[in-house]
Amino acid sequence: MSSAQDHLASGQDDVRNGNLVPSGQAEPATKGRSTRLMHSRLGTPLHHERDMRVICIGAGASGLCFAYKLQRSFEKFSLIVYEKNAEVSGTWYENKYPGCACDVPAHNYTYSWEPKLDWTAVYAGSAEINKYFNDFAVKNGLHKYCKVNHQVVGARWDDKKGHWEVQITDLKTGNIVNDQCDILINAAGILNAWKWPDLPGxxxxxxxxxxxxxxxxxxxxxxxxxxxxxxxxxxxxxxxxxxxxxxxxxxxxxxxxxxxxxxxxxQHVYSEQEKDDFKNKPGHLLEYRKQNETALDTLIxxxxxxxxxxxxxxxxxxxxxxxxxxxxxxxxxxxxxxxxxxxxxxxxxxxxxxxxxxxxxxxxxxxxxxxxxxxxxxxxxxxxxxxxxxATGFDTSFRPRFPIVGLNGVDLREQWSKESLGYLGIAAANIPNYFVFLGPSCPIGNGPVISAIEAQADYMLMFCDRWQTENIRSFAPKQEAVDDFVEFTDDYMKKTVWDEECRSWYKNNSSSARVSALWPGSSLHYMEF
CATH class of the missing domain: 3.50.50.60 (FAD/NAD(P)-binding domain)
Structure with a gap:
């Protein structure tokens, strides 16, 4: 399989009368001045940062991670995170059923740089996890980017202008809000669109x-x-x-x-002594987290x-x-x-x-x-x-729940109507300047999912940096890259138990369909890749 960099389809902008337009268009005649001297980036330092507008859909674990990393490492950006719920935290705000808890050990369901010292048990309940992400947002001032009670209902790529036109419903008033961005991040999550069972009567x-x-x-x-x-x-x-x-x-x-x-x-409820050791004994919590993560990472x-x-x-x-x-x-x-x-x-x-x-x-x-x-x-x-x-789960098809229209009028809902064929769990052909957290073929069941979210955020921000500092108008994976990746993934899955005949949301709630949810390898392999 060739590298991700080899398969990046980025439109390097050319000079056209002082404007940046997609490569491949005819060069118009110019008078007097060389178009080279009219380039908008001439006269600025190498890797000078241009203004960048980012819209993120969803303020759960993925959206908050992205906002934190963007705020920490970037300047000259504007960010807005549209969240349909009344608060941040995503699925941990929504899911409140009796017994609701995470099936990943709590000390490994945190951001790597933000441990929580006082988890009550190995597997924490939803209210405790909800508080962790809320506290994280407060601590790092992320609420200023978040617009709650606002649901994205449509997005269309304008190829002439090189940006996204996004439509949002204000759920309190019912009004439609129009917004624009250079980069569109979908952090809505996979286990988000719940559905009733298909039962007569x-x-x-x-x-x-x-x-x-x-x-x-x-x-x-x-x-x-x-x-x-x-x-x-x-x-x-x-x-x-x-x-x-x-x-x-x-x-x-x-x-x-x-x-x-x-x-x-x-499962084990931590004693006060154990929690005190996590808090005050140097290196104790870190070693415990490493042991847990090793156990989870080596499940492959x-x-x-x-x-x-x-x-x-x-x-x-x-x-x-x-x-x-x-x-x-x-x-x-x-x-x-x-x-x-x-x-x-x-x-x-x-x-x-x-x-x-x-x-x-x-x-x-x-x-x-x-x-x-x-x-x-x-x-x-x-x-x-x-x-x-x-307790019948979610729509796990990966198809967007609203129109995401990219190049040449391609709607991602239609492109993924039969099979959700993405690239590296984060992108789709024909959809420029767009990333999705935990998309098709991601390591959501291969190991600790927060580690995967962090890796995806870093990868996305690498391309945000390139867009901001280079003459890149747009980027998206080539179709041949997607086809190559899908072929590799399908071949790998034949060697795994995931391909056996069991009904699973890894296969879009089918017993015999293609394994569409999981990464072809371990979570460590994903982060290394």
Missing amino acids: LSEYKGKLLHSANWDDTVELEGKHVGLIGNGSSGIQILPAIQPKVASLTTFIRNPTWVSPVQGLE ELFMANSQAQKDTRVLMTDQMKEKLGNDFLAQKLIPQWGVGCRRLTPGINYLETLTAHNVKVVCGEIEVVTDKGCLCDDGKEYPLDVLIC
Whole structure:
């Protein structure tokens, strides 16, 4: 695979009557003065910085990281971060369902330069993570760039003017705001557009309907018969959190999944002594973070099909799941036949043990239709419910949720309508001066995701620097670069468990589609690349 630099398609601007225009256009006649002397950058120091306007979509972990690094290292820029929510923090502001937590150890779910000394546990809850990112924004004065309650609804590249025209809805007034920028950064995130399950009759249900990503905390669960659809990360967290409160809980499980923490990274509430050591013992926290990150970064061997690590881990996790379930029938239904890691691994704290609680019923199979009373399943039984919780995830197709129109009227939604074929997890052909955080084929499941976000921000800012200091009008990956990268990625995926037949959002919630979400290698490989 050739290098990213080789595949950069950058329009080096030529002199045209003192104006900067794309290369390849005809040279007009000039009188008297050499066009060389009329160049707008002549008479300025080498690498002189021109003014740069940047719009960033989203103020979650990615958007705040970008804003911090831009502020720290650049001058002569203006930045605005449009955030649709009322506060920053992205998914950690939005997701408030019972038991909501990160499945990455908290001390490694921080920016590398901004540790938090007092995390309460190995896996922190959403409120604690939300506070971390809010505090980070306050500490570094990032709110001055953020315009909350403003949702980007469209962006179009003007190739004549060499900039983006962006449309934003003020969610408080409903008014449309028009803005422009030289560089457009999409930090909206992949796990952001939640969706209802595609089940017949869902709209006919007369009880209370909830979605994990749009939680209504005014709904009372105490004493109710509650149904839970889904056994992905959200469903696995919700079940043990609500089980003690409800009268009865019926969980509907369509597919098996591996549930167990990585060895050495089991859930643990930190003692006051441990937190004091993190704060006051020189080098202690840094060493702990390094150990965790090493464990996460070296998981790549586990994800290789037929590797010894895969075989050993499969035996270990099978034994652990059987022990925690203590039920042969459930073990047969819930332990997968496909490899460990084909679906995203989750720690599953107290999930398996709770499945056999006195007030929990497990229904394995398909829901054929949702009735006005509850769920009718393929076992022929109807399960009446007071409350139905859908922990059914997000649209993970990577397709933008609004028009992003690039060169020659190409809309990225259409370009990615069948397959989201991007470049290095950050860019797309035909879309100039545009970067996306955690785009297709990024290391979102290969290791610590914040490290990947930092690497992506650095890469984006490298090109922002080139745009600001060189005669670059626009840049985008060539189609041949995208094709080369996709071919390399697809070939790599054939060697991994991710390519096995399991339903996963790594494959756009399909069991047999192309692995579109993950980087072809380890997270360390991504950062080195």
